Each structure stands twice: as structure tokens, then as C-alpha cells.
Amino acid sequence: MKTAKRILITIMAIMLLTPSLAMAHDHSEPTTKTPASDLRSTLDQLLSEHFALATTAMMKDYDDAEDAEQAYAALDQNAMDMTPAVASVYGDEAAAQFEEIFVNHNDYSPDFVEAAKSGDEAMREEAEAEVDEFVEEFGEFLSTATEGNLPADAAKEVLAAHEEDVISTFDHYVNEEYEEAYGAYREGFHRMFDISKALSTAITTQMPDQFENTKADTPAADLRSTLNSLASEHFALAALEMQKGYDQASDYDFVTWAENMHTEDFKAAIASIYGDEGAAQFEKVWQQDHINAQSDIITAALEEDEEARMQAEESLQMFAEEFGAFLGTSTEGNLPAEAATEAVWQHEEQVLATFDNYVAGDYEAAYESYREGYGFMFGIGETLGEAIVTQMPDQFAGEEMPEEMPKTGFGGATDAASTTWMWVAFAVTALAGAGFMIRKNANQ
Amino acid sequence: MKWKIYFTVVGLVALLLTAYSTDVFANWTNSSEPEEDTRGELSSQSDENLTPPEEDVPLDEEFTILNDQETLEKFQTEKKKEEGITPTHIKIPSIDVDASIEQVGILDNGQMGVPQEMEKVGWFEPGTKPGDTGNSVLAGHVDSKTGPAVFFKLDQLEEGDDIIVSDEEGTELTYTVKRMESYPYTDSPINEIFGPTDQKNLNLITCTGTFNREAGTHDERLVVYTELVEPEQPEEEEEQELDIQAPTNVEVSGTFITWHAVRVEGVAGYRVYKSTDGENYEKVASISSHERKSFTDEEAADHSYYVTTVYLDGTESDPSKVAPE
Secondary structure (H helix, E strand, C coil), X not given: CHHHHHHHHHHHHHHHHHHHHHCCCCCCCCCCCCHHHHHHHHHHHHHHHHHHHHHHHHHHHHCCCCCHHHHHHHHHHHHHHHHHHHHHHHHHHHHHHHHHHHHHHXXXXXXXXXXXXXXXXXXXXXXXXXXXXXXXXXXXXXXXXXXXXXXHHHHHHHHHXXXXXXXXXXXXXXXXXXXXXXXXXXXXXXXXXXXXXXXXXXXXXXXXXXXXXXXXXXXXXXXXXXXXXXXXXXXXXXXXXXXXXHCCCCCHHHHHHHHHXXXXXXXXXXXXXXXXXXXXXXXXXXXXXXXXXXXXXXXXXXXXXXXXXXXXXXXXXXXXXXXXXXXXXXXXXXXXXXXXXXXXXXXXXXXXXXXXXXHHCCHHHHXXXXXXXXXXXXXXXXXXXXXXXXXXXXXXXXXXXXXXCCCXXXXXXXXXXXXXXXXXXXXXXXXXXXXXHHHHHHHC | CHHHHHHHHHHHHHHHHHHHHCCHHHHHHHCCCHHHHCCCCCHHHHCHHHCCXXXXXXXXXXXXXXXXXXXXXXHHXXXXXXXXXXXXXXXXXXXXXXXXXXXXXXCCXXXXXXXXXXXXXXXXXXXXXXXXXXXXXXXXXXXXXXXXXXXXXXXHCCCCCEEEEXXXXXXXXXXXXXXXXXXECCCCCHHHHHCCCCCEEEEEEEEEEEEECCXXXXXXXXXXXXXXXXCHHHHHHHHHHHCCCCCEXXXXXXXXXXXXXXCCCCEEEEEEEEECCCCCXXXXXXXXXXXXXEEECCCHHHCEEEEEEEECCXXXXXXXXXXXX
């Protein structure tokens, strides 16, 4: 399976590479589907999933939940997925260095939990010192790798803020200050998308040619990333809410609170594109047969009421219809209603599978469905984003700039460099291809 | 020998009559613990009209209660303990009444029964127990054929005077006189005296006015309305025990009305009330404690809402803050 995937990736990379070298670039219409935007989206996914899984695993561990181990395993798996992505941009050596720094930093999480459980202050201080060291080391790594396009200080600042988000979410959780905990969770979750933007912009600026001179921070790429964050946060909160609800955990109401806050953000995003009326319509559809029904699934499981479960599933199906129709109408068919409904229902099935596996006590399967469902949301970000950008190109048009620098020489003196250049381009496009494939797989 | 048979027959008949008048048969069908019946423990269950208001809707139909049978039983037992007393003694210091209480029921002709003895006070046993929410009723004679009886000086009571009733174990409840009314014998506000109320009242009845020889009774009835003086200490304890709290963080979020759970033991669920004009609220939903703390209403933006907490014993909290503010 893995070999097959690798072969596919390679083929895909070659296929992607060929036209990009052969054809002239057509920038007349804005699009979310650029290599730079793809890179940003891949980083969106990997980094935000890291945050969601890290905080979830720490909470589960602190509660001695049965699925704590599987949550940590999923967190590690997420880190492993980053390595090939780094390797494709910066090579194996850098990737190995990355892995050593990054994968190991996940080991600090259990230390924080252990320190909180036993009230061991020395252990806590040690863990904090290790985090500081990680921030220092990884900040330097990113700065070196991007050749200063992401300055070391800026990198360290943002990494420190991220670590602070994770620790503060956990500390508030331990202190049973749940509103603060989920406030920190939401802030920390969205910070990952800021990091992703900064990092992808630095990389694409560093190697403009490998990304076909596309930019990671165009309005279209911003829209895609915004949709990525809204869709994936929904999935993360839904999965968490359903588990907390099923466990009747004391922070349950605060996950639902976070969901309401998320709905408001989503509504505001829709309002900025389709106006207040569209936003109000969105909210109604989003809440009634969706968020509501999702909670009915929990209630049905708690009450062991199969009829209620069927009803809730019917509601979710209705939501898929309604939301698909809403998206179809809003995008004026650029995202066909039928395709949207199908994608929404696929998402609902992933949410249900994650919950059902959790209820059944099959935690490994639960985190598998979690990661699959989580990744799927980035396909929604891409597809929906593209539909919106195609619908209103004027609103997402980037600055008018020349495609390429003027050709002020004929290359007589710099010929040798061009082969190296080709290889780097190959690797980078392979990364973009990998991201594309991951989404493709999730879509199937 | 004849006398023995005679006494046995009369005795049995008397026993049956007593049993009938104290509703024993009804109670036997409801309970497996007949020894409690004679003390009227279960009488409130056997008399639909006089059940406390919170039992009108069965809680377990309104809310789904999960794996909480034990908790439910615990709270209902606690409730039983907090229920009123079976009065056996009454003291009214201001008019020197110090008498024992017997139980009376409803006579065949529909009248409230009266005590056999002139020096005793009758407690209307099918009704509310002293200490419970509702109207408890005591009746005593004003006089006998030969002279004054237990409630002879009842008309001398004044507002603020204390009435103390106690049960066999010596638990005392103090009531204070609120007002006194005389009604024509044939035209008394029965519902006001016996019917349901939110307060914890004890109403004393005796005869007053002139004795009507034709009717064989006085032409008026004196009713002394008294209200329970809530003992400070036990009430606090009760609140601590149940920790009655209204839900917090009630908000309207899109089409959702949301709030935060009241995280104490013994919560059955929540009731959501809705208003169009901001004044008159109507109950629109009952949400069990394990469900998502939200209620969906498409027209949420045009209405205001509050939520109450409902406990397993039926207690309902004060309304939460109204949302949107």
C-alpha cells in the first residue's frame, strides 16, 4: 500500500512537473489551486492537526482516559507525516534533522501531564526548560532552512506562542477553568494557520521557481486557508464534543460553547463573502439539522435508543442536502449542489465513524477515522475555495505583477546551475503532489 | 356470651368504619407497608387533588434520567424526610391551648370529620401535612353541650400569634397567625381553606356566631389562617443538600438558546421558557441533564428566554437571567 502510494506520488509529481515547465503561466484568473497555495494547505493540515491532537492527548492522559495511548500514537503519526513533506523541500538530511527536533518535542507533552498529576514542580520546570530548548533549536532550524526568509527571532516567537497555547489549554483544563481552556484551544488552533502562512510564504519566497512563482499569501490562498481552518476546527470540535458528551465530562458544555463560537466565526466568514442574509441562512442550516443532530447522536447512544439514532442520522442526511443546496446556490453552481451534498455526507460519515469507534472502545480505529476525517476537511477548503474564487474573481484578484523578471541575460555564464535547479523543482512539486494525493485518497 | 358477640360485632364494624374514614383501603392498594398507612404517610399519594404541584408531571417522563435510579431514590427518600409531619399535638400559648391531635377524614355527608373528644383537635388527614406546601387544616370544637371546648378562645387570637404543632417524635413546626375570617356555615370558601397553594399554611377551624338550634350547629365558622415560620437553619441545610442553582451563561447564539449545566448532584434537567413580549413566559422545552445544553428555535432572534434547573425531587430553581439581555 505504502509503496503503491509512493509510486503514485512520483507519477503525480512528474505529471505536475511537466506542464509547469512546458506551459506558460496563465495568471489572468485568480485560483486557489497553485503550488504555493497547496504547500500552505498541506502545512495548514499537518500543523493544526498537531495542535488538536497534542491538546486532546494531554487532556485524555490527564483524565487517565482509555484512549490516551491511541491519542499520543496519532500525534506521533502526524509528526511522522511531516518528515516526508520536509524532505521533499529540503532533502533527507534536513528532514532527519527536523524529525529529531520535532518528533522528540512531542515527548514533552506526557511530562507536563505527569507533573500535573503528581504535583511534581521540578518535573514541570524541567519540561518547561525542554520546551524552551525546542523553541530555540527549531526556530534556528527553520531560519536556516528558509535561508532567513523566516527570521530566527520571528520563528522562535511564533513557536513560543504555540507552546504557550498548548500549555495554557492544558493548565486551564487541569484547573477546571474550561471556558479559558477552550478559549486557549481555539486561539492556539488558529495560530497554527498563521504559522503555516508565515512558513509557506517564507519557503515560496525562498524558492519562487519551484512554486511556479505563485505566492502562498494571495487573497485566494488566504480564502482557501480560512476555509481550511473553519472546516477542520469544526471536525476537531465535533469529534471532541461527541466524546466529551458521551463521557458526560465536566467540560462538555464548554466544548459546545467553543462550537457556538466557531459557528459565529464561520457565519462572519460567510457574511464577508455572501452578505448578512446568506450568513443568517448558513447559520440556520448549520445549527439545526447538524450541530443539533450531532448532539442527538450522543443522546441516542447514552440512552441506547436506536430509533433516536436513526432520526439523528436522518437529520444529518437532511443537513447534507440542505447545506449542499446552500453551497450550490451561493456559489452559483461553481460548486454543484450534488457534489457538495456528497462531500458533506462523507464528512458526516467520518464524524459518525469516529464517534462509533470511540463508543465501541476501538480507540485505534477511532483515531484512524479522526485523522481521515480531519484531512478530508482540507479537500473541502480547496474545492469550496476554488468555487468561490471562480465565482467572484474580482474579489480575489491578486496584485498585478509581472510573471517573471525581465530576461536580462542569455545564461552563458550560469549554465551549470540549471540542472540542480531542475532537481529541486522536482522535489518541491513532489511535495505538492503528495499533499494533493493525501486529499485525493481522503476523497475516495 | 351474647354480650361478647355483640361487642365483637360492634368492634369490627367500628374498625371497618375507622379504616374507611382514614382511607386505609386506598392506601393498601398503593403500598406494601400497611403500618405506615395508619400514620397517613402515603396519603398525599392517594389523593390526587392535594398532591404538591411539582408532582403534577412525572419527572421521569419529562426528563430522561440515565443510570440514576439510585440517585433518584436517594433524593426521593430525602424528600420524604423533608416532608411534613403527622401532627399529634398542638400548642397555642397565647390562648392556653395544649391539646392532642387526632386524625379526621371526610364524613359520608361530605363534611370534614370532627374529633370525638371536646379537648382534642382534628387534623384533616387526607389533606396536606403540616410542613408541606399546601393548606393543612385543623378543626376543634368551640364548646360542648356543657361548656367551653378546646378552641373556645380561638377568636381571641391575634395576627402574629404562634401556633405550634408537633409529631410523635417531638418535631415542632411553628405557624404564625396571618388573618382570621368568619364565614357563614353554608358559604365558606372551601377551596381557599383546603385547596392547593404555593405556601405552607395551617388553617384552624372552629364554630363561631350564634348556635342555630334548628340546624344543630353554629351559623358561622371561624377560620384562622396561619403560615409556617420557616426555620432558618434547616432551610439552609436543605439548600446545601440540593444546592438549588439557576443555569448560568444563558445566551442566544444564532438559532440556539444555550446555557451551562448546573454541576451539582441531583439535577434531572432544565426547562426553557420563551416570551414574545418579555413579560409573559411560556415553557417550551424540557432538556435532560445529559443532553447538549441547547434548545433550537428558528425565531430565536425575535424572542427572549430564560432557563430553570429541575432537580430529581421536582424542585425547580429560580429563572436564570433572561437572554438576550
